[in-house]
Amino acid sequence: MHIPANDHTVRPWIPFQLKRLSDPKHPVRHFLAPIVQRIGTHVGDTVVDLFVLAGSDLMGTIGIPRVVLMETSLNRLLKEGAAPVRSLRQRLMVLLSADNAELRDNEALRQKALVPAKDAVMHVAANVGDYTDFYSSRQHAYNVGCMFRDPANALLPNWLHLPVGYHGRASSIIATEVNFHRPCGQYKPSPDAAPVFGPTRQLDFELEMGFFTYEGKPLGQRISTDEAEDRIFGLALFNDWSARDIQAWEYVPLGPFLGKNFASSISPWVVTLDALEPFRVPGPVQDPQVLPYLQYAGNKHYDIKLEVVILTSGGSETVVSRSNFRHLYWNMAQQLAHHTVNGCNVRAGDLMASGTISGDTPESYGSMLELAWKGTKPVKLDDGTERRFLEDGDTVIMRGFCEKEGLRIGFGEVRSTVLPAV
Ligand code: MN
Numbered sequence: 567m568h569i570p571a572n573d574h575t576v577r578p579w580i581p582f583q584l585k586r587l588s589d590p591k592h593p594v595r596h597f598l599a600p601i602v603q604r605i606g607t608h609v610g611d612t613v614v615d616l617f618v619l620a621g622s623d624l625m626g627t628i629g630i631p632r633v634v635l636m637e638t639s640l641n642r643l644l645k646e647g648a649a650p651v652r653s654l655r656q657r658l659m660v661l662l663s664a665d666n667a668e669l670r671d672n673e674a675l676r677q678k679a680l681v682p683a684k685d686a687v688m689h690v691a692a693n694v695g696d697y698t699d700f701y702s703s704r705q706h707a708y709n710v711g712c713m714f715r716d717p718a719n720a721l722l723p724n725w726l727h728l729p730v731g732y733h734g735r736a737s738s739i740i741a742t743e744v745n746f747h748r749p750c751g752q753y754k755p756s757p758d759a760a761p762v763f764g765p766t767r768q769l770d771f772e773l774e775m776g777f778f779t780y781e782g783k784p785l786g787q788r789i790s791t792d793e794a795e796d797r798i799f800g801l802a803l804f805n806d807w808s809a810r811d812i813q814a815w816e817y818v819p820l821g822p823f824l825g826k827n828f829a830s831s832i833s834p835w836v837v838t839l840d841a842l843e844p845f846r847v848p849g850p851v852q853d854p855q856v857l858p859y860l861q862y863a864g865n866k867h868y869d870i871k872l873e874v875v876i877l878t879s880g881g882s883e884t885v886v887s888r889s890n891f892r893h894l895y896w897n898m899a900q901q902l903a904h905h906t907v908n909g910c911n912v913r914a915g916d917l918m919a920s921g922t923i924s925g926d927t928p929e930s931y932g933s934m935l936e937l938a939w940k941g942t943k944p945v946k947l948d949d950g951t952e953r954r955f956l957e958d959g960d961t962v963i964m965r966g967f968c969e970k971e972g973l974r975i976g977f978g979e980v981r982s983t984v985l986p987a988v
Contacts, residue, residue, distance in 0.1 A: 782912030879959030
């Protein structure tokens with residue numbers, strides 16, 4: 567396997583399942599069958615099976631117990647913290663470089679440890695204990711405020727002072743290529759009508775990114791903006807599916823509930839903050855100045871290009887949004903500092919999502935609600951049909967990548983299809 571010198575697409579790490587294990591004649595099935603999910607890292611078209619590497623003599627010096635790499639999820643690895651995971655990443659980059667002979671010349675080990683990506687089934691990287699969703703894109707908050715209030719008072723009074731968020735549902739976070747049925751719930755067909763029960767008529771996506779945490783601090787202790795990035799493992803693409811009609815009726819006064827918790831899709835590969843180092847960019851000037859615990863130094867935003875595609879059941883693909891992770895007003899360090907400022911503890915494998923990421927132009931809005939402006943400007947698809955919200959059979963695909971001076975890091979994609987209500 568040849569790894570270009572500038573290729574940093576070592577994307578630790580995900581649990582995956584080898585399709586070939588289902589082949590009863592496969593030689594590794596016998597002793598690995600009870601452990602179907604492993605963690606792996608991704609290079610080019612290949613998944614490197616860390617379970618197999620951990621059982622070899624190539625991983626002796628990384629300061630992480632080998633059994634941690636033999637787990638079925640990332641949680642125990644994330645408990646180790648940033649420094650050990652950084653040394654593991656460094657070791658893998660050495661092992662996978664073209665001029666290193668240790669793995670390159672060990673054909674027997676390569677046969678076992680290197681798996682074509684197409685033969686692996688992806689899972690959610692960690693068993694998410696707690697999931698929090700923020701609301702950190704100013705343009706998104708402004709757009710929603712314009713639609714449901716008025717442009718003069720689009721942002722609520724707290725919005726520029728703190729990263730607004732709510733506690734989401736971890737149990738319904740689903741892996742890419744896992745589909746779900748259109749949710750049913752209670753909503754009002756029109757403002758003056760009585761509420762009815764039925765399949766949502768306003769199913770939407772939200773273009774977001776989510777970060778996984780290392781072990782935070784004990785209950786009662788804060789994580790500062792300076793400390794925050796050392797508690798963040800990495801980022802994945804995140805689609806926070808939303809049923810707007812259910813949400814609109816239920817959310818007063820405690821916030822989102824059944825309009826959100828039926829499913830949230832996440833991409834399998836987690837790109838570490840270390841890998842994203844070359845893509846740091848300045849954030850917006852925050853005016854009014856934020857309170858001291860939310861102030862930060864250095865560039866803590868990241869330039870990650872994002873796009874959303876709707877693939878119809880007829881096979882037509884349309885890019886409906888092009889956005890960028892850098893459009894956030896509140897960065898991850900501020901989100902984590904705010905989350906813990908009251909003493910709330912964060913655990914290894916928690917997930918925090920950004921909120922819908924909308925840019926300044928209509929083509930960069932991150933939800934159908936905004937793209938079709940509450941149904942008043944239907945989105946035209948390439949097959950000639952229109953969408954105000956999503957239809958049964960629509961597949962939503964989110965993709966992301968960073969690119970700069972010949973260095974490209976892909977986030978892969980997250981995709982899921984809307985099945986009819988049951
Ligand atoms: Mn959201």
